Amino acid sequence: MVRFEKVKLTYDNSGAKALDGVDLKVDDGEFVFLVGPSGSGKTSLMKLITGEVRADAGRVIVNGFDMMKIRRHKLPKMRRTLGVVFQDYRLIENMNVYDNVAFAMRVVGASAKDIRRRVPYVLELVGLEGREKRLPHELSGGEQQRVAIARALVNSPRMLVADEPTGNLDPVRSLELMLLFEKINEMGTTVLVVTHEKELVNAFAKRVIKIEEGHVTSDGNDGYFSYE
Amino acid sequence: MIREGFRSIKTHGLMSFATVTIIMACLIIMGSVALLSLNINYLIKDLEKQNEVVAFVDDEIESEEEAKAIGSQILAVGNISSADFVSRGEAMKNYMSKYDKSLMEGIDETVFRHRFIIHLNDIEKLAQTKEALEGVPGIARVRAHQEYADTFVKIRNIVSGVALVLMAILVFVSMFIMSNTIKLATFSRREEIAIMKMVGASNGFIRLPFVVEGLVLGLLGGGLGFLAQWGLYDLVTKSLMESITGDILEVVPFLSIAPMILAVFLGIGVVIGVFGGVNAIKNYLKV
Ligand SMILES: Nc1ncnc2c1ncn2[C@@H]1O[C@H](COP(=O)(O)OP(=O)(O)OP(=O)(O)O)[C@@H](O)[C@H]1O
Ligand SMILES: [Mg+2]
Numbered sequence: 001m002v003r004f005e006k007v008k009l010t011y012d013n014s015g016a017k018a019l020d021g022v023d024l025k026v027d028d029g030e031f032v033f034l035v036g037p038s039g040s041g042k043t044s045l046m047k048l049i050t051g052e053v054r055a056d057a058g059r060v061i062v063n064g065f066d067m068m069k070i071r072r073h074k075l076p077k078m079r080r081t082l083g084v085v086f087q088d089y090r091l092i093e094n095m096n097v098y099d100n101v102a103f104a105m106r107v108v109g110a111s112a113k114d115i116r117r118r119v120p121y122v123l124e125l126v127g128l129e130g131r132e133k134r135l136p137h138e139l140s141g142g143e144q145q146r147v148a149i150a151r152a153l154v155n156s157p158r159m160l161v162a163d164e165p166t167g168n169l170d171p172v173r174s175l176e177l178m179l180l181f182e183k184i185n186e187m188g189t190t191v192l193v194v195t196h197e198k199e200l201v202n203a204f205a206k207r208v209i210k211i212e213e214g215h216v217t218s219d220g221n222d223g224y225f226s227y228e
Numbered sequence: 229m230i231r232e233g234f235r236s237i238k239t240h241g242l243m244s245f246a247t248v249t250i251i252m253a254c255l256i257i258m259g260s261v262a263l264l265s266l267n268i269n270y271l272i273k274d275l276e277k278q279n280e281v282v283a284f285v286d287d288e289i290e291s292e293e294e295a296k297a298i299g300s301q302i303l304a305v306g307n308i309s310s311a312d313f314v315s316r317g318e319a320m321k322n323y324m325s326k327y328d329k330s331l332m333e334g335i336d337e338t339v340f341r342h343r344f345i346i347h348l349n350d351i352e353k354l355a356q357t358k359e360a361l362e363g364v365p366g367i368a369r370v371r372a373h374q375e376y377a378d379t380f381v382k383i384r385n386i387v388s389g390v391a392l393v394l395m396a397i398l399v400f401v402s403m404f405i406m407s408n409t410i411k412l413a414t415f416s417r418r419e420e421i422a423i424m425k426m427v428g429a430s431n432g433f434i435r436l437p438f439v440v441e442g443l444v445l446g447l448l449g450g451g452l453g454f455l456a457q458w459g460l461y462d463l464v465t466k467s468l469m470e471s472i473t474g475d476i477l478e479v480v481p482f483l484s485i486a487p488m489i490l491a492v493f494l495g496i497g498v499v500i501g502v503f504g505g506v507n508a509i510k511n512y513l514k515v
Contacts, residue, residue, distance in 0.1 A: 050426065073430075073431070075428075076425075076428040076429060076430045076431075077428065078428075079425070079426065079427065079428035080427070080428035082428075084426050084427075090419060090422070090423060092419065092420055092423065103423075104423070104427040107424045107427060107428075107429035107433060107434075108427060108428050108429060109433070151423075151427070152427075155427060155428070
């Protein structure tokens with residue numbers, strides 16, 4: 001669950017007004033596309049959700065955590081309720097597929113037994129069975145992104161957030177990835193996907209939130225958007 | 229987690245090697261300064277021993293036995309390393325041997341007094357000890373060279389002070405170098421740390437491998453530095469002994485201070501290593 005109320009964010013160094021009074025609400029179990037032109041503030045919004053930056057004004061609530069008031073030592077606890085996927089995958093180059101995913105469980109202190117049970121399950125879920133021993137550079141872009149998704153899912157987060165996860169993928173792989181997100185959403189995880197790709201968004205009848213120049217300019221379930 | 233620390237030492241072999249080398253180099257420079265000042269102190273202590281205090285026995289005590297008996301009271305004063313009794317007869321003989329015998333003709337040994345030649349443990353307490361000796365019943369007068377004592381103490385204090393300041397500077401310099409070396413090493417792990425943060429690893433957990441790594445590298449640097457210091461010290465002292473004939477020069481034997489040096493090296497190594505490790509990732513943990 002995410003709730004933004006009159007959220008403002010200005011970057012000190014550039015003076016850029018990234019968000020200028022954003023209101024939005026995403027309920028548990030929803031699948032939402034976040035769209036908007038370059039520089040409109042999509043990544044900034046994601047960073048507010050993950051706690052990488054703090055808003056200047058307004059209210060940001062993520063999975064019950066008040067992000068305006070959260071203490072730094074509570075951030076890890078909050079982040080365990082989130083799965084994060086980036087455009088550039090961000091895998092550890094010298095770790096194989098299995099370890100890249102298991103790593104995320106190890107660093108939050110999961111038991112070896114749980115890791116052995118859970119990792120093969122999520123790897124199968126994202127369709128990477130048989131690729132466990134490969135290193136990231138021995139995989140296609142789509143496969144690498146699915147490793148990143150497996151890693152984001154392995155700790156059973158309540159919500160998955162992805163910032164342009166298809167940015168480096170061809171249309172077919174992008175569509176496959178969206179189908180995977182849809183499957184994950186059907187299993188109960190809230191999904192929030194940032195994307196530029198109009199065709200992709202229009203292929204799914206999902207809720208679409210559009211932001212422009214730091215404002216939410218449209219929000220609807222028609223699964224369609226266009227830039228005026 | 230501790231395995232993580234060891235794993236990262238293995239994968240960052242070159243950096244680890246550089247780090248251990250830097251810790252070693254710093255410790256050896258520090259150790260050499262300390263050993264030099266230790267030896268200077270030792271040498272001065274040796275010279276100090278030759279600075280004797282003479283306690284003259286009261287004229288009224290005639291018999292040698294009676295005078296000699298005061299020795300136990302002198303030792304009870306404290307800070308006395310030795311107190312050798314010299315009878316008036318011996319004193320006269322000593323005196324005469326230094327001067328022309330003809331001058332001494334007709335001089336009776338009763339001109340001299342029974343005396344104790346005293347050496348102190350700690351020359352810094354000369355004044356108090358002198359006073360205490362004067363208070364011993366049967367001692368008439370005490371002669372001591374306060375100004376020599378003061379000079380020796382001053383030299384020793386200056387040497388120790390300079391060594392201490394030098395070592396403090398070196399500790400800071402090596403911490404700085406260490407921190408930067410590990411920073412370079414962590415640069416390649418920026419990504420790994422960012423991922424750990426994103427999946428919700430606690431700062432303590434992220435820090436732990438770096439602490440373990442710093443600890444191990446520090447202990448390694450300290451241990452190897454100790455061995456190198458040992459070899460260097462033996463080499464230098466041996467060649468010094470050979471070049472200086474006779475046995476005027478005495479050095480502190482390494483083995484007598486080895487446990488202390490090992491402990492200090494390991495201690496400083498660990499402090500530098502752990503501090504360097506923690507400091508280097510501080511910036512990555514802020515997000
Ligand atoms: N780290 C930063 N420091 C300073 N200014 C920034 C920073 N990140 C973004 N901005 C500015 O904030 C505004 C919003 O940027 P943001 O990255 O949120 O846009 P975006 O919608 O994600 O764009 P894109 O689709 O190109 O990824 C832009 O004007 C950008 O220049
Ligand atoms: Mg962006």
